[in-house]
Amino acid sequence: MSANFWKSRSRASAGGNSADKPIAIDLFCGSGAVTTAIKANGYRVVAAVDINRICGVTYRKNHPEVIFKRRDIRSLQPSELAVAIPTGKQLKLMAVCAPCQPFSSQNRRRGAADTRAPLILESVRLARALKPQLIIYENVPGIAASAIFQRLKRSLASAGYILGIPQRVDAADFGVPQRRVRCIVAAVRAPGRIKDFALSTQGSERVTVRDALADLRPLSSGESDPYDPLHISRVHHEITLRRLAAIPQDGGSRDSLPPELQLECHRNRDRGDFCDVYGRMRWDGVAPTLTTGCTDVTRGRYAHPRDDRAITLREAARLQTFPDWYRFAGNRSQIAEQIGNAVPVEMFRRLVSALRRSYPDA
Template structure:
């Protein structure tokens, strides 16, 4: 099945398709140079066009090839409920370029991924416009919110998945493979699904390092199936498991954040005066991570403090929580790599969707 991968980032979707098998990516496109380099390092067989989507000539690129699926999620910052949500942001209008891609490639099916905030942007009018525009091309369009944690990703990450299909094609959204631990304690739970993978289960074999330190050796053999999956083709030495240094003032704050705590839980004498309510948040060891963002190394920005170490997450820990395997290579500075990871589609979520695409088009 021939795929066009738009807003491809570092290849979260492409890696998920590769795991599902049966897909051929004709080309991928993104405007960020570092992300394109990361994509190329991991999938050198795919042609990557590093340019604004507005400059991509789809008809020329595909020639006489048939396109089965167009995939992609425009940058989400304009829609995110944690951002300013400005309609004037040009990124909020990139769905129009996605529409142009559909017009020029005429795929059997498309998948459009974005943050849940897309549903409520401009009081829902933007999402209505997106659906109307895509449906005008003859697609049956539906949307559903999926939580990555329900599909084996150790992270609570809700995303809107908009799917459009031509007449005669039936697509069914993937059914969860995991369930919240809270639900396993209810009478409605039949015991057929395992609990969500926790942060501890995801990164427990990575060495506990202090702020400013780097770890190169695993602390143990794989302890569970998730760790085995992440380490299938792992290099002998860990990559990108380097903790940022924090100043003494920030270290005093971090040391006083309890597990699962946020700014309000810090004793008043150490509590920062500025910051959002969820700033300086520490994660839980026995729960999935909260949504990983580009600021996974910045304690003052989001809930990203390691549950047991007094520091922010490392790049490799962030990658694990997004379900990128340990042999996945990231290009650029630490902040650029963290941005790439935070903006990515978790490969395991992409794989679950890809398996349903195969069923729909078979």
């Protein structure tokens, strides 16, 4: 497996889903980034669930062999997933990337007040029945200090699982050209022993914005690459183009705007607020955390390092380490949403690989 399998232009490198492989299930699968990462680690993903319709269409396009359930996980019966597990085979891995908004520092309804917070506990109900050897949870760091995390630990214990110590990881340390700080924690079936799995970042070279984007066609506002439907620049207003032209290439910020181009709403704010909007990415750095607004320069440091425009969907997909062969369903904003909400494929691929070294049973 290549260190940068996401750079491969061919699906062949993605790993098949053949019968003799260890079995995995993906809960809250979204558009399938985690499934892609698990398959690249040699697992056969047999079933996945997500409530979102467009995510489901994308998921089926890329993983047609997996049984995808478009459902609210709360109404999903374990038997609906169990039928996908071949007779006589044990479920080795369950991936659980529950919605992170309830635990995010940017959410004012943070914590138990957000009705999405308890969704993660559904994994325990399913684990009781399906008995995966290893469960991997991915979320934002805020989850580790939440009351839900303590409930998760207790209910996993009563279901016969031991939850490990949450590990804070930055995708940029795992081959992703993007800063994205996440929390990873694993649970193993007792009497298995939970070790702190070795998340060594040593020897892992930083992948930069240049590595990810430099080979793509330069575009101006409104221009598109005829060979790549995702590499199309949004059409910027004239005032936005004047602002972008005034911001230095390769990492410049809106600090450089002359007074007549400054935004009224930014003038009276502290420098800390919104200071990244209209900012350009740096070629030899990593991108900031991509959100669902990642192709909009008014939502963060999402301007191209050189071209006077926001990054395209292709560029956003590359910064999330989706391989170019990955197909997305939906309109532009639905695709941006899927990309911004995804788990970086390469980060998860490397984490699963590290976990497998720590838990050879999985």
